[in-house]
Amino acid sequence: MKRFTLVFAVLLLLAGLTAWYLPASAQKVPRRVEVVVNMLSDSPEDRGFSRITFYMEEEGYNIERQVVTKSSGGFYWYWTNLDENGRLMRLTRESGGSYGGYYKYIIERAQNYQDYIYRFGKNGAWLEARVYPPNENAHANYQKNTDTCKNCHSTHYAQTSQLLNSSLVFELCMTCHDGSNSKYNILAGSVIVPGGAAVPAPAGPYSSAVATSYHNVFREGTDTVLLAPGGEKTGLKCTDCHSAHVLQDQTKPVRSSSFRLLKYFRQMIPGGSVYDQPPVIAYSFITASSYETVYISGINEFCSECHERYNYGQNLNPKLPHYPTHTLRTGSSGGIQKSGDYYRHPTGINIAEWLKVPISLPLEDRGTGGKFMTCKTCHYAHGTAIMQGYHYDFERDKYDQTGAPLTRSTMLKRCEGMGICLECHLDIWYNTPGAPIQ
């Protein structure tokens, strides 16, 4: 009897260990997903569409696609394993050709100039592929040859680090992103949407012909010292915010290039530990007349990588561990509070708690259904075209149209005049948050 009990106990232990171990070990993603995009024929019915083919070397992966919708209540997004016709998405075996050993999934009619996010994996682990037809994504998808790599890199030797073909990152990026080889025209701040219209891009313009202030990447490689307001970082280039290939930590269950290739920041904390900044989670919502961004989380933390003190209360930032948490908070209580030496306008508050009318400025959802204010609520990421009565151009002498010296910048703001303030502070006499009603 004792022997039976012992054997039973051992078997039970083994079963328990197996049950504990298996789900984790069964999490798996494809080693890579290769993406091929082919425009359909130029016939009237096919024009504006492409075929997307995902290739991978193993079978058995689940497929999901992301869906973003918009209603009067705001944006909604979810993942589904059904295609646009309601059928379960499955990998099929490639037959013939040079990809005889591959498995593939095909989207027969993908709309050009739409953003697609598909993911492949097992048991909660995913590898995401972001595809932007009519072109293959030069930055984040594997392709069938290395030509895209060599556009930016030299294989064996180069005069610049990372074997880049250019000493200035900005010029390298602008080769395509001036609109001549990409749907994103970073200079003009426009993007092409399905149907062919060019609409304002969420990040704003860069071109000095349009923009009155911008994150100044034009000084890359010069002796000009630019200091990030509210921070200590000097100099700026495109790759301070974006990475051409960024892929999240390979050990994470979801492996993906980030929204707009925004960087993942990792900091070494004295003592040897590592701190990962929360990634920016955001999605695009694209129609034939607009290109909007659905911000989920991570913007304030991202901006504070350089503008540290503007996110004064970010006690998560190991560079500023001693700052209090007043200005990055989720509740509405307390109004403006003192943070460090100053009273500061809060960011990160859920304005839905006190503002009952929708505003047109972008807010974060944070997965809670709330409406959280971020740096991007008031500021563009790239540049602004508002005038504010001044023209501020780093490339030229700092004088306005009348010849008077400039005294201020338009600071990448989203609205002219008091527009940003009045989006929330609707009525300065009766409805100012925090002010007593007279």
Added chain:
Amino acid sequence: MPFVPKRYAAPVFLFSFGEMPWPDELKRPMALVFDGLGSLHVSDFEAGAVRVFSKEGEYLYSYGEHGAGNLQTPYGLAYYSGRVYVADNIARRVLTFSRKGEFLGVFLASGEGEADVFIPTALAVNLDNGHLYIADVYGHRVLVADQQGKVLFSVGSGGGGTGELSYPNGVALDKKSNIYVADSSNARIQVFSPDGDRVERIIGGKGKSDSLSVPRGLAVDNNGLLWLADVLTHTVSVFNGANRLYELGGLGTDEGLLYFPNSVALAGDGSLYVAERGLGRISVFGNRGGVIKN
């Protein structure tokens, strides 16, 4: 050393210009063309203007900055019979100016009238009949229009196959009216028959050992040699058929090197003018003895 006919001798660096102080400096030169009197018109994508220089590099005048002919992002240029054609990339139209810069009118506008949606980059003109060739990075094709702005036919369609184009950023014609298209995102040049129906030749292409990077500006000289600016290898290559004769430039900002060359133009004496987008500079190559005959 193999025998090289004089007309194939590699040109050497002569001089550069365009880096003068604001407001006449070039900020982002994308294309250039010589007018009938030998002045060089340069489209400045970022300044929203066309700058005009003598062939020696002396700044003469600008146009397109104000008024009805205001340019937003001028890119492709072509010259025919006293008219300069300017492709305004983001405004999606092609405008015409006199060689002195007087605005003459809108030649073709995207989506207006019978015109389809297009986003123009490079331009070329057929000197035999005045037909204008417009590289279109929306439809991934080349539109061919007559002197009245009526689109006669288009060349290519979107894709990576033979006869298909992806972000064409260069177009030129040879003496026989064959159409050379810089198929930029497919890393190749495709040479179409004059009616655009057949692909006569392909130079480069993805996966090829000697492929191009991102070819853009093109010119075909009177010897039938193809001159092309490859923007991300920072070179200008010269092809005789599918054979590369030599390369000029290479990454750098020193004289003789090139920094994001986007377009080329050949002067009457055979000198080569290269628009360097990344440096705001025009570099001139040639042979001091005038060996290069155009």
